[in-house]
């Protein structure tokens with residue numbers, strides 16, 4: 148391994164996973180069919196698709212709140228996984244036949260590096276494992292061709308049991324472990340934090356006959372909208388310090404899904420870059436606030452001739 152070129156993270160994406168995005172796109176893998184909808188978010192992902200086409204990374208790593216593990220952090224570690232993933236909340240929108248190649252060498256290195264950080268780690272080696280819809284929606288929206296290997300990491304649900312600082316420290320340690328694993332294995336990697344921002348939502352679909360009725364789609368509350376804009380502005384400025392300061396309040400007032408730790412993990416893995424995040428789009432899904440944003444680390448290194 149020492150003869151290998153040091154790997155690096157070429158980019159990171161805030162890449163939310165409402166199943167509605169896949170439903171609105173009507174890919175052949177998804178059984179339910181729609182008349183479209185949520186284009187502002189779906190089209191925001193086009194920037195990601197063309198960037199990945201240019202960058203041709205070796206691997207995409209995704210941290211999803213919907214692969215919840217009670218004990219420790221689990222890493223997908225089966226070379227090939229196929230199956231049908233059904234969203235438990237929206238089975239009428241998302242029944243998706245998935246197939247993915249997993250970068251098991253990198254997964255193993257994350258497992259080892261996580262352990263060396265003192266984290267409880269486990270490799271998920273069940274060949275019949277049904278991958279969660281959060282992981283799948285994010286990966287589909289980023290790369291619908293599925294021609295780039297992936298590594299998926301579970302969300303340990305300690306944020307929901309412990310003090311925010313405990314969860315933050317764990318996720319930062321996992322981020323550092325992930326970065327070292329990428330460097331050691333020589334990968335050019337893209338990261339994805341599969342999370343929505345504000346997460347209060349309507350208790351039921353506003354139009355059950357036509358879920359993609361865009362006349363009924365709007366933010367759950369003005370306060371929630373203002374929070375999302377504040378957070379997006381901080382990330383656009385590259386002001387991660389202010390973002391981290393307001394994070395506990397943001398999470399408690401908007402039930403923000405970032406509480407699952409995905410964005411904390413990604414920012415830590417990227418060494419909390421001070422570069423402005425590129426904003427590609429914002430949209431609501433049954434009232435929740437979602438943004439597609441990019442940290443172009445490779446582009447910024449090139450610009451700085453590093």
Ligand SMILES: [Fe+2]
Nearest residue numbers: 212213281404
């Ligand atoms: Fe979610």
